[in-house]
Amino acid sequence: MTDLSVANTANQPAFDVDSIRRDFPILSQQVNGKPLVYLDNGASAQKPAAVLDAMDRYYREMHSNVHRGAHTLGDRATAAFEGARETVRSFLNAESTREIIWTRGTTEAINLVANGLAPRLRAGDEILVTHMEHHANIVPWQMVAERTGAKVVPIQVTPAGELDLDSFHSLLNDRTRVLALTHVSNVLGTVNPVMELVGEAKKRGVLTLLDGAQAVPHYQPDVQALDCDFYVFSSHKLFGPTGIGVLYGKAELLEAMPPYQGGGEMIERVSFERTTWNVLPYKFEAGTPAIAEAVGLGAAIDYLGRLDRQAMEAAESALLARANDLVATVPGMEIIGTAAKKVPVMSFKIAGLHPSDIGTLLDQQGIAIRTGHHCAMPLMDFYGVPGTARASFAFYNTLDEVEQLFTALQKIQRLFA
Structure with missing residues (x-):
């Protein structure tokens, strides 16, 4: 597991994600007996105590x-x-x-x-x-x-x-x-x-x-x-x-x-x-x-x-990069949208699994994502899918959480393979 609280390279500023997470009270809870992994930020982001x-x-x-x-x-x-x-x-x-x-x-x-x-x-x-x-x-x-x-x-x-x-x-x-x-x-x-x-x-x-x-x-x-x-x-x-x-x-x-x-x-x-x-x-x-x-x-x-925006963007880029690296570990997983310039959003499908089933099974493991057409039906029609599963990351997410997501997806895929 990699800790984002240290710099990824000598040229990237440090980003103390543990300190940042303490600013967001909701992230400290458990869901279904598991620590909450909140990856539905594209739908609605969580609120710091300052707000x-x-x-x-x-x-x-x-x-x-x-x-x-x-x-x-x-x-x-x-x-x-x-x-x-x-x-x-x-x-x-x-x-x-x-x-x-x-x-x-x-x-x-x-x-x-x-x-x-x-x-x-x-x-x-x-x-x-x-x-x-x-x-x-x-x-x-x-x-x-x-x-x-x-x-x-x-x-x-x-x-x-x-x-x-x-x-x-x-x-x-x-x-x-x-x-x-x-x-x-x-x-x-x-x-x-x-x-x-x-x-x-x-x-x-x-x-x-x-x-x-x-x-x-x-x-x-x-x-x-x-x-x-x-x-x-x-x-x-x-x-x-x-x-x-x-x-x-x-x-x-x-x-x-x-x-x-x-x-x-x-x-x-x-x-x-x-x-x-x-x-x-x-x-x-x-x-x-x-x-x-x-x-x-x-x-x-x-x-x-009050945050270092350069460090924040670097941290988010690291989250998406790690997620992209792990896609190959889930058989049948396909990313929808592979543009060269992206924010940390990953829409995907897994062969043989309905997006809503993926979301429900992830929730049982404390992981929150979004599923469906995401209020973008014409785009779903373009890709020929009824909907996708979507993990959307924020600067308070960690590389550990990315790995937890993919460990859970591997478990789901094996269950229904």
Whole structure:
């Protein structure tokens, strides 16, 4: 067994995974009489104590509705809430907090953008997505296309799970109005060349949206360098709480888009004759927001900011490399998605075994993975499978846990061989 708390080579910084794991209380428990091995991070990552403490402190010491409160608790809550927005702005390197919109998650953020851009779309217009998209970056565009007469066009992927750039260039044309693509595939782990694709789209005046839900746990994006028009992600995949996410959008585009929902906070003035909208970002934040969750997300980003990101990425790369090395030890195991550039996500199948059976049998040994179509049915159709088993690793996982996974898979394969 290899210990990630020491450097793998002289050129890689040390990463004290044992210390990191102590920051995540949930990882110390047992499941089915076995120490928990949590390898379902792509679905939802675990939360450090810093996040739990920040949310607890909010409810114990400052809970109140934000904005307009004429009392101390309201001031405290507003400061914490808007402080979290500034933390997100800094994390993304957005130009202004006006460009940071709170949503319920990636899905709502994409729906907001799709509906906001609908007035720009006409019959015959095209919306480019990719064959590896999560349903959240397909279905909202299909719904808008049905209303407007536009068409959703998928960019193909290669058998290795990389985006087919020839397909992209052949499909990008004068009818293309929007390019909406995932930064990192939730099924394959593929890291797409988003800067290149956004750059090509912008040459034609195409609006661009990047789904960063699977990217932000592993990389810190720079939206100004990417020059994308919109970037979206969910808190719960970034080691923060559920129920909140982020839409980054260029201010001039957000200003031009109509509100997504009506109600309190998003208004400037209401009368029965005419209602006017609030300024950004509040124009898109109708109703009482998820205040504690915003505070928790800010705490998660602050926690990550205290880690050595280079060492973290090296540790995650070592996890994936070790998993790839061990594939040959499980007869009939096949990896779905072998792109040259990946985050530590491994989708696989084992001959003669249904993915759901693999997941159930691993759970009996305390190992948590995800099985099914992963909200990516078109991609499953491309590979000709109903679903896969997926192990997704985070920086708090260890090489010992990778080896435990494969020891368990070997046992399962022998049982059903």
